[in-house]
Every structure is written in structure tokens, then in C-alpha cells.
Amino acid sequence: MTAAKAPLRIVADGAPKGDAGGRGAAVHEAVYERLRRAIMSGQLEPGRALSVRSLAAEFGVSAMPAREAIRQLAALGALEFTPTRRVAVAHMTPRKLSELCDARLALEPALAARALTALGDDEGAREKLAAKLLSIDETLDRAIEQGDSAAYARLNSEFHFALYEAARAPVYLGLVESLWLQTGPFMRVVIGRLGTAALEDDQHKEVVEALRAGDRAKLETAIRDDIKQGMTNIARGYSSNE
Amino acid sequence: MTAAKAPLRIVADGAPKGDAGGRGAAVHEAVYERLRRAIMSGQLEPGRALSVRSLAAEFGVSAMPAREAIRQLAALGALEFTPTRRVAVAHMTPRKLSELCDARLALEPALAARALTALGDDEGAREKLAAKLLSIDETLDRAIEQGDSAAYARLNSEFHFALYEAARAPVYLGLVESLWLQTGPFMRVVIGRLGTAALEDDQHKEVVEALRAGDRAKLETAIRDDIKQGMTNIARGYSSNE
């Protein structure tokens, strides 16, 4: 497995989640959240070698919380182990990419539809969420124009999960998050190859329109088309190098 | 959260997986596998309180491997944490059950279809797998007749995963396994309420027939009907007590 030799440098891009109780977040929860964001946003490319000790040093903690965070992310498919149990960001293959695409198509339109159901007949709630998504999408468009692939990755997941979280469906959300964790690192590599200009044709405005209209079929189609568009880009990025 | 006070007693029902390298399986891997099986087969009911120390004592290991196994199973949704970070088997609600059912319907027919594709035109391979499934199903039928709910739970998952593993689709397999881990504990409770006789109408023979014939549409339908049947039973089991 290719082991990147550049020193580990993970840039914070958001506050860790709050705590589960009065204690404040456990250190391992904070490490998990920061590492999760780094992976999902593609700061770490597929195959990138990591270790308990290097992550502990990077986050300024001892080995224990780093180990717990690694185990958790590995269970979600974001990290994987070599034959000798070294840790690395999960690698990508064409076959795995196809699986991820199919699984996303199987789950995300349904999750979006659940979000619509959860919002119910409350047009105000739909409008509020639509406004939020539009705001994120506008910032996203600026990131594309500026060629800022890091911001693009972060905002794209922020857009989708703002919608998906509205579904109040933790089982589905957990599955979808696992898929995004496995896709994120490679997505970033692809964006680096193709440039952000290749990302302009998303279906985000269609998503927002369908949400506003309360049109379930159109929302599912928009999500499905957005996934296909994104995966088409990824496939092009794949063949452009290997 | 209801904390069961009965001492923890987890019965082994299969050998832990082999190792990833020359070292043999790590202790935490063995603990994970045993705990995973206990959860999936319903030896531990939803809401059952666990702890790092009690699991460590039960498995005769130190706290570290128990913690790693817990973290991994929690990431898969099989275990959950209380507000003060105590550990318990994930509880069930009608809403969560509905989600699990929908997610299974979204993923498992497609995974079965992938298994068929992976076997290809090799009629011999299909026949071999079909024979294996039939053998498992026959043992399953005997467990039903004998009212052995523990054996039923184990054999039912063995049947399904023998088929799903043939798909060579680790992304899908991981997602489906997570769903089964979340369903297993409650399934067992329900079987205890309704009795194994309620389980006779599965679609396993239809699955085997469709597999033999290489009939993708029928295989998907059989898996879908089997899931619906199982979930109908679960819903009945739900309303029979709460």
C-alpha cells in the first residue's frame, strides 16, 4: 500500500460536536469528529497511511483516544487496515466506486423523500430549509468559481446533510454518512484532477425547487440525477489518470 | 434506560474469524466477533446494559480489547450510549423498525441480484450455492419445529449472508450487516413472544429456486417478500406487548 510520507497536517474546519452529557465531549469524540471531517472533505487522499501515534501527535492527545477514533472510522469504512494492521484511508477501486454509487442511489433519494415527509405540510418549514440550502449552494457556486476544492467538498456535504438530517431517520443517515466517508477522499482527488469547473452542473437548484414545491417525485429525481452527475465526474476523473 | 441485572453470559456460537496477517487474530477482533454474534443472534435483548469491565470479565480479557470491540459495534449501530456514556444494546422503536425495514428493502434485493451477477453463467456455482442454502434452510426448518429460537436466529442470518457474501460487494455487505445487527436483538424478543411457529412462512425456498434458475427478478422478489414477511412478524410481535 502506498504510504504518503508528507507529515500529517489536518486543518480544522468546524467545531467538534457537543457532549452527550454534562461532562463535555470526550477527547476521543473530538478526535473522531476532526478526523471524520478531514476524511469526508478529502484532506486525506485514499491510501494515505496513518497511525495511532501520528494522529495522537497531530491532535495533541494520547494514543487511547486516537485508537478509539480510528476503530470507529474503520467500522464505517472510512479507514482500513493493511495485512499487518497498519491504518490507512480506505482506497478506491472502480468496482468499489460502482458499489458506492449504487448504494447512494438506493438510499439518498429515499432519505430526501423522508425529509419531505418529516417536514409535513408545514410550508414555512420547507421554505426555511430551502432558503438554507440555497444559501449553502450560493457559497458553493462561489467556491467553484474560485477553484476552491476544499470549500467545495465541505459545502457539498453540508448541502446534502442539511437536507438529509431533516428526515429524522438515524438509521438511514448513518448508512449514508458511511457512504460519504468512503467517497470523500477520492472525490477530492478527482476534483483536483478535473478542476472545480467540472462541478457546475449539479442538481442543487432542482433539489431546492422540488423541496419548496413539496414535490416528492421531483425531489427524488433531482437527488438521483445529482448523484449520477457527481459519479459521472468521478468516473471521468478515474480514467484521466489510471 | 432499563438495565438488566442478570449477570452477563454470552454463549459462543462459532469460531472467531481468522487473522489479517501472520499474527493470529488480535484479542479485540475475537471479542468483537463474539459480541457481534451474540447481538445478531439476539442473545442480548434491546436496551440490555453492558460495560467495558463486564464484557472484559466475561471474555477473560483486559479492558482495552473490550473497549475497541464496543466502539466498533457502536459505530455500526448495534450498541448505543446513554447520556452518560454507559453502553447498552441498541433499543428499538416502531419508527426505527420502519426505517430498518425500508433500508433492508432498499439494499438486500440489490445485493442478492449482485450475487447472481457475480456467479455469472456458471450454473455449477449457482447450484453449489443453492445446495448450501437449501441445507441451511432444512436445518432452519427443524429449529422452527423444535421451537429453538436461538438456532433459528443463527441459521436465518447464515442463510442470508451465505447468499449476500457471494456478491463480492463489501460496501453493500457492510451496510446490510449493520442493519441486521440493529434488528437481531429485537427479532429475538419477538420470536420469544410469538413462538417459532410464526416463522414458517419464509420465502427461503423461493430464493433457492430463483437462484438455481438464474432468475434475477424472481430472486429480488423473493428476498423482498421474505423481508416483508419477517417484518410483518416483527410488527405483530411489537403490538403484542407494547
Next chain:
DNA sequence: GCGGTCAAAACGTGATCACAAAATACGGCC
């Protein structure tokens, strides 16, 4: 420049200890 050898460094893992917080048990009181 390449291959082999060896020593050092790095690694994952398990064990243990300590600490603070939470849960439980117990006794007294009403």
C-alpha cells in the same frame, strides 16, 4: 546502482493504573 544485512525506529496492541463522575446501596426519618 543494486541487493543484502543489521540495527534502530515505528508500529499496534494489551495491561494496568488513576481520576472524576455516575449509579447503587443503605440507613434513617416520616
Next chain:
DNA sequence: GGCCGTATTTTGTGATCACGTTTTGACCGC
């Protein structure tokens, strides 16, 4: 029997150390 206060037990977590294995780098010979 329930409530309250207190003491005890249990808990999760983080730190550290040790061990065995793997990896890496330096060195030497060709």
C-alpha cells in the same frame, strides 16, 4: 413504603508502559 442524604461501588476514559512485530534507513559489498 417513599424520600433523602451519605457512603460505596461501578463506570468510562485517558495516560503510560511494555512487548512483539514490522518497517525503515544506513552501511557495505559487488
